[in-house]
Amino acid sequence: MKIYTIRDVAKLAGVSVTTVSRVLNHRPDVNAATREKVERVMAECNFVGNASARSLKQLDGDVAALILRGRSNIFLSQLAEMMLQFAGETGVSFLLETIDEKADEFQTALRLTHEKRARGFIFVGSRLDGRAQVLRGLEAPLVFATVPARELELPRVASVAVDDRRMGRLAMETLIQAGHRRIAVFGGRRDQGDALAERYLGAREACETAGVPFDESRYVETRFSLSDAYGAARAFFPTRGDTTAVFAMSDLVAMGVIRALKDMGKSVPEDVSVFGFDGIEMGKYFLPSLTTIAQPQEEIARKSVEVLLDMMNGGEGRHVTLPAALIRRESVAAPRK
Amino acid sequence: MKIYTIRDVAKLAGVSVTTVSRVLNHRPDVNAATREKVERVMAECNFVGNASARSLKQLDGDVAALILRGRSNIFLSQLAEMMLQFAGETGVSFLLETIDEKADEFQTALRLTHEKRARGFIFVGSRLDGRAQVLRGLEAPLVFATVPARELELPRVASVAVDDRRMGRLAMETLIQAGHRRIAVFGGRRDQGDALAERYLGAREACETAGVPFDESRYVETRFSLSDAYGAARAFFPTRGDTTAVFAMSDLVAMGVIRALKDMGKSVPEDVSVFGFDGIEMGKYFLPSLTTIAQPQEEIARKSVEVLLDMMNGGEGRHVTLPAALIRRESVAAPRK
DNA sequence: TACAGCTATGGAACCGTTTCCGATACCGTT
DNA sequence: AACGGTATCGGAAACGGTTCCATAGCTGTA
Numbered sequence: 110m111k112i113y114t115i116r117d118v119a120k121l122a123g124v125s126v127t128t129v130s131r132v133l134n135h136r137p138d139v140n141a142a143t144r145e146k147v148e149r150v151m152a153e154c155n156f157v158g159n160a161s162a163r164s165l166k167q168l169d170g171d172v173a174a175l176i177l178r179g180r181s182n183i184f185l186s187q188l189a190e191m192m193l194q195f196a197g198e199t200g201v202s203f204l205l206e207t208i209d210e211k212a213d214e215f216q217t218a219l220r221l222t223h224e225k226r227a228r229g230f231i232f233v234g235s236r237l238d239g240r241a242q243v244l245r246g247l248e249a250p251l252v253f254a255t256v257p258a259r260e261l262e263l264p265r266v267a268s269v270a271v272d273d274r275r276m277g278r279l280a281m282e283t284l285i286q287a288g289h290r291r292i293a294v295f296g297g298r299r300d301q302g303d304a305l306a307e308r309y310l311g312a313r314e315a316c317e318t319a320g321v322p323f324d325e326s327r328y329v330e331t332r333f334s335l336s337d338a339y340g341a342a343r344a345f346f347p348t349r350g351d352t353t354a355v356f357a358m359s360d361l362v363a364m365g366v367i368r369a370l371k372d373m374g375k376s377v378p379e380d381v382s383v384f385g386f387d388g389i390e391m392g393k394y395f396l397p398s399l400t401t402i403a404q405p406q407e408e409i410a411r412k413s414v415e416v417l418l419d420m421m422n423g424g425e426g427r428h429v430t431l432p433a434a435l436i437r438r439e440s441v442a443a444p445r446k
Numbered sequence: 447m448k449i450y451t452i453r454d455v456a457k458l459a460g461v462s463v464t465t466v467s468r469v470l471n472h473r474p475d476v477n478a479a480t481r482e483k484v485e486r487v488m489a490e491c492n493f494v495g496n497a498s499a500r501s502l503k504q505l506d507g508d509v510a511a512l513i514l515r516g517r518s519n520i521f522l523s524q525l526a527e528m529m530l531q532f533a534g535e536t537g538v539s540f541l542l543e544t545i546d547e548k549a550d551e552f553q554t555a556l557r558l559t560h561e562k563r564a565r566g567f568i569f570v571g572s573r574l575d576g577r578a579q580v581l582r583g584l585e586a587p588l589v590f591a592t593v594p595a596r597e598l599e600l601p602r603v604a605s606v607a608v609d610d611r612r613m614g615r616l617a618m619e620t621l622i623q624a625g626h627r628r629i630a631v632f633g634g635r636r637d638q639g640d641a642l643a644e645r646y647l648g649a650r651e652a653c654e655t656a657g658v659p660f661d662e663s664r665y666v667e668t669r670f671s672l673s674d675a676y677g678a679a680r681a682f683f684p685t686r687g688d689t690t691a692v693f694a695m696s697d698l699v700a701m702g703v704i705r706a707l708k709d710m711g712k713s714v715p716e717d718v719s720v721f722g723f724d725g726i727e728m729g730k731y732f733l734p735s736l737t738t739i740a741q742p743q744e745e746i747a748r749k750s751v752e753v754l755l756d757m758m759n760g761g762e763g764r765h766v767t768l769p770a771a772l773i774r775r776e777s778v779a780a781p782r783k
Numbered sequence: 784t785a786c787a788g789c790t791a792t793g794g795a796a797c798c799g800t801t802t803c804c805g806a807t808a809c810c811g812t813t
Numbered sequence: 814a815a816c817g818g819t820a821t822c823g824g825a826a827a828c829g830g831t832t833c834c835a836t837a838g839c840t841g842t843a
Binding site: 112155157158159160161162164165180183186187190191193207219220222223224225226304335337339365367368373390391393394395396397437 | 447492493494495496497498499501502517518520524525527530543557559560562563616642672673676701702704705710727728730731732734735
């Protein structure tokens with residue numbers, strides 16, 4: 110099966126390559142009869158333009174990249190997928206680059222700038238620890254999705270996220286108001302300037318406001334996977350069995366914790382309440398269903414590409430804060446008397 | 447920030463573009479001193495070659511594509527991710543194309559053949575209904591992952607899957623041996639020549655062998671998502687409340703069904719047993735944990751790219767059958783007396 | 784009739800890289 | 814001294830599109 114080039118089509122249709130190119134790009138300055146003839150030929154030989162050739166010539170061709178670290182976090186993967194979908198409805202083409210745990214987003218972005226001529230980036234669920242200076246190296250517009258990047262005041266940098274601090278506070282408040290006092294927090298590292306650090310600060314604030322001492326020794330650092338969360342919970346509870354509630358910073362972590370509690374003979378929420386974060390679909394079906402903070406996933410996706418596209422057209426960077434919602438379900442209840 | 451081309455580097459290093467290209471491609475015929483000089487210049491200007499230009503010139507450049515339909519099926523998405531990872535360890539570059547529910551894999555493959563010069567394809571979780579003739583149009587090697595494509599005897603077509611029929615039979619046998627007689631099957635359409643049809647046939651065989659009549663009216667067609675499965679179960683049980691077991695053809699479906707049963711006041715496995723399929727990680731943590739058929743996800747991924755690469759090097763197409771494992775957990779028990 | 788203005792089309796340069804084909808210099812042999 | 818062989822390098826032609834610029838034909842108006 111021969112692969113036809115634009116030159117083949119031109120020859121077969123008896124026109125110049127320029128004309129074929131015009132037809133291909135739906136330009137107005139082509140005679141209707143000519144257009145139809147060219148289109149017929151293209152259909153006959155299953156012609157599809159070569160993407161490399163096109164993008165080689167069109168250096169200004171709008172290309173944007175999504176940079177996602179790891180595939181483990183369902184919430185973030187889905188977010189990226191949604192962005193891809195929304196982006197598909199616009200003119201610019203988006204490419205998704207999945208990098209592994211230890212890769213550097215900024216290096217990746219730099220590489221994509223050259224390799225694929227990417228002119229705009231969305232970092233999904235990135236971290237910010239001390240990389241602001243590297244950022245200056247890139248002059249392409251950046252959007253941080255689900256990352257609180259407000260404080261880094263850089264010209265072409267935007268962010269789209271919920272108010273993680275407020276939501277972390279709300280989660281903790283909810284547990285405190287339910288009557289809990291000995292509350293464990295299962296989160297990630299607190300020093301990387303990301304959403305998790307914010308949620309942590311929010312949780313602390315809630316304790317301080319309520320006059321409940323925040324117990325650092327009940328902060329458990331875990332990676333966001335079922336097995337890690339499960340393992341962390343199995344290690345934690347035998348020595349801290351008086352804990353009556355857990356604030357897990359991701360629904361996946363919450364589920365791992367719940368399973369661990371069950372395996373240790375405790376029931377949720379009767380013995381221990383578990384509060385999640387993110388609002389993934391599974392949370393509704395899990396037994397018990399998860400009380401959680403639901404992030405507006407679709408809105409975050411839509412807004413992120415909107416803001417990036419705007420910046421790529423010369424707009425200013427904005428920091429968008431979207432509302433999240435507390436969803437009360439089965440996994441949180443009052444502690445036992 | 448200027449984007450340097452190979453010509454810029456050549457000028458700065460005082461050599462020809464040819465030499466720079468040679469350094470770039472680690473060819474041996476470059477003097478060590480020259481190589482070092484060029485490399486220093488490249489490092490200084492953060493040079494990264496333009497991918498479009500490279501692939502435009504290298505028409506023989508080995509590119510393969512993964513075609514995945516939908517993002518909803520966690521098992522298949524993970525499978526694709528793993529393939530990408532294994533592919534990364536080889537020379538050829540793989541690109542992942544996610545298409546939506548209604549798109550045609552073969553049209554997509556055809557397009558990628560032209561647009562991106564893809565020379566080999568892996569269809570993950572595809573269907574085969576009557577498309578064999580379109581297949582002949584593509585002359586690139588094809589691998590069907592998790593699809594029983596044995597019967598289509600085409601020269602450059604391979605498949606990697608478990609023995610779905612046998613596993614469907616095993617699942618059903620397991621339920622029958624546990625004492626169940628009124629068993630519902632939650633699957634997809636049975637007429638698309640895919641893995642689901644095979645599992646269905648296997649389930650029927652098990653019934654026939656055991657002398658238990660297979661009740662077609664207990665076959666429930668559902669899409670493989672939590673919400674669809676949940677809805678289907680809510681619609682099914684009120685009229686078929688005597689059903690004591692469910693064979694769900696995907697773990698996600700199993701979870702949706704379990705939640706629905708719980709919401710209807712039934713407990714699993716005491717009132718109804720639920721059997722899953724795939725062996726996703728969540729199945730281990732769900733409450734109750736899922737009795738299921740675990741597909742060797744990593745092996746399927748690894749073998750698929752291996753077979754494709756082999757075919758792209760001129761090898762023959764093979765049909766690989768991998769062993770799956772029955773995992774007994776909590777969601778299946780004997781029926782109530 | 785002459786000329787401006789518009790439509791439809793083609794020629795050819797160009798995008799950044801790879802690669803074929805030579806060219807040069809230097810080595811050891813005879 | 815002549816020569817074959819090797820190591821190292823450069824020139825220039827691709828690859829398949831897009832686009833600037835030129836041109837030819839046609840229309841309407843002064």
